[in-house]
Amino acid sequence: MIKVKVGLRPIITSINLPTVLKTAILPDEKAERLFIATQVGEIFYVGDGRLEIFLDIRQRIIELGTTGGGYDERGLVGLAFHPDFCYNGLFYLHYTVAGTQGPGAFPGAPSESFKPDPCDSRTLTLKWTNRENQYDHVDTVEEWILPSNDRPEKRRTLLNLRRPFLNHNGVNSLNFSPETGKLVLTTGDGGSGYDPFNLSQDDMEIAGKIIEIDVNMDTFIDNPPIVTRFDELPLLIQETLTVIAKGVRNIPGISYQRYYNHYMKYVGNVGQDMVESIFSFVPYKPIPVTELTRTSFKNSELDREGFINLGWRGWEGAFPTSVISDCSANADFNEKTIAYYDDAVTSFVHRLQPLTNYFHEDPRPDMFGGTALTGVQPYMGNEIPELTGSVVFTDLVRNEDSPPPVQGVLAYTRVRMDCKPNDYSIIETDYNFESRSAYYVSLGTNLDQTRLYLGVYGSMRVVDSNQGTIFEIVP
Template identity: 30%
Template sequence: MKINSTRANCLLLRRFAAPLTVALLTAMLVVTGCKKDDHHQSNVVDSKLIADGLVSPLGVVTAPDDSKRLFIIDQIGKIWIVDANGTKMPTPFLDVSSKLVPLSPGYDERGLLGLAFHPDYKNNGKFYIYYTLPPRPGGPEGGGSWNNLSRIAEFKVDPGNPNMANMSSERVLLDLDDPQSNHNGGTLAFGWDGYLYISIGDGGGADDVAPGHVEDWYKTNAGGNGQDIEANLFGNVLRLDVNSGDPYGIPADNPFVGKPGKDEIWAYGFRNPYRFSFDMGGGHWMYLGDAGQVLYEEIDVVTKGGNYGWNVKEGTHCFNAADNEKELPGGCPTMDNLGNKLIDPVIELNNAENPKGGIAITIIGGNVYRGKAMPWLSGKYIFGSFARSEGKADAELFMATPGGLNGGLWNFEELTLKNYPDNLKHYLKGFGQDWSGELYIAVSGMLGPSGNTGQIWKLVPGKKNDNNNNGHGGMGDDNGNGDY
């Protein structure tokens, strides 16, 4: 398993190797310091229950209005508020559940996926959501019907009630006829430049090949919305100016303005860029988790005009569309047809289906910790796995020390929850960060958007000799294949 971390190699060794292999590999890894880890404060935290009774929470967002409220994205179409006193409001802030495409309770990647507040929300009351509606008539070239209509829309808060959205205020920014149900991306976030960034997956299916997936420059692997920048907006991160234009403007310094390529595109070459965030400190880097297919999961630091490789590469490896379980023999290009380098991830871990062994069904991008409660985590990038094995609610958290962007994978290790030392016993579906830099995780005991086991936990310092589980409950299990 190609992980740039002795800690992670040892973890994999203990989990997946047969006893004889353990003995042999242990001897080989002694020189790199492989040993049983004692949990220290530096990689052990606790969790505090913030909200429960949710269906399928995908993340937590805070509004720039000094109210200290938390806004929870529930996949079934509702946004819930936890007020400054820690009380979950009984009525959702926004409810578009009646407008959604019908969701599969067992597993679905559609629904209400993203939320972002305008930087001047305190004065203009504007916010933006990403959600999926029933499909429009027609279908993609190549046959079949559209699966759903992916929409980015602006709303305003009710002028008479700060805890309610004005549902009649919707203004559609962007509609995309989506060919398949999966790989929708779904994050919305304003960068420190004031522009709205949007992550959109490659359209779904597998291999980036199906009706609705155009041909690209790389003929070895058929298809390629990820590598195409002219036919559609799938497989990209977009950057829009919501303060100008109708329905939006294009920032003048977007990479393809005045060149071949759609002007909205900021970066490309993604499979399913489900969750990204901007660092509150440092250089305000964009960290993005891109879900792999079978072999490798990745975290990217996304820069202007960058090509992140899919479907030429999966992680740092050449992708083989003809045989997903094997890397492409003979190598693959290092640049695209425009002369842009295929940028490798900064973090890579093995998918659970990798024949070499793996520790994640799907990667979930997180945040850089910039809070004060746990100074030993300051500047660490916290991310996780949706689950580590098929059909089990057994997600994990990890932390990495950011390094450079000139090549080479960063080290990472487990971030252990004191009350869940082996795994979270839930599916991890998203993260959140408040204006103090503290972190939250969105979890559920159910694989899909069903039940009421969804919870929001805040990461807090671990307390010595405290075996209280903080009231965490709602654990569950379901069968299926998570592919966020």
């Protein structure tokens, strides 16, 4: 793959950590606006060369950064505009609700400390019990409306989700499918590490799935119940939902790229210890939630032909999930042990192979060691011809163990005509961040995917305010 170099043109500076970047056309306008959602609950748009506030829901967001030294993965993580937003004013939010802080599914223990022990079966068969009391927080997915010449207001709640741990809530978690017209929600596996309860592979668990929501079904239920499983939902809500994939660890959204009369779907899975993965698929079999709950109730077998499974927790990308420890025989090497052998065997045949993996450690001089995948977007523009038709992605930090200041990385890959996995290539940038750290936290595009936007932050602590810059990626 050819080497590509791009420029970064600053658009907005000194904002809070940007979680979503996308464009939309406001009602009664003709030009697209760039919208920026921040983790703390602000939504801005760029208009006439300045930043305008669209919505501020900071009072609705849980208090962030109270644990983990100020690092947090909760907050406002999803924003999507209805395909007819410029006519109907409808848009959708996914955020963590204020006042819902719980003790976590492992009360009194740091969730990130969990590791499976292949020699101790008790660590491989853990169950999330006492869910109404042992959880970390509640996420909500809501429909809002922008009335003509008025302020946005909440219209209805679509889902209330109880989450076991602080992390893996997804980011850029709401998008609309151009194929079905449905709202797509991408949920992480619930958090901690190694998916201790195997929620991502359990068909009935909402965690670790990619879900379509038919928002055109006008289902109004006052205060929907707070749930963790599909079978806990009222039938009216179940009827609006289909599942299109499982086996998700943590995910920076889903994106679509049109090929003739079909759409390529791209999803990234954030890795555990070894690799970050990007998956692509065209045909898929969505399974209605009513079918999932019915087959579970009858203990009957579900037809999985065509159903997408990304493989987690048994697989980390193209590799069996490993527990990594120091190698006692040689300090320069690590010992890797398959964490969930039975899970890896069970899901081997049915899982989707990734389009590309990139490693946390890569000795090749022209590659990089990744940390966490933060964005995956197709590019269909012509201004950077070397990237036309490719899929661009961002990683939080290049070579995680590098001394500060650190910097994220841009890269790209392509779908091969023979449908085999592909390698990737780094996209070099000409911007000088000088002595400041530059975490690449989000990636976005405009409506026709001819422009790319990059969100950069100077810290990974959400309590460190106003360190964000939004760039356009240019030739």
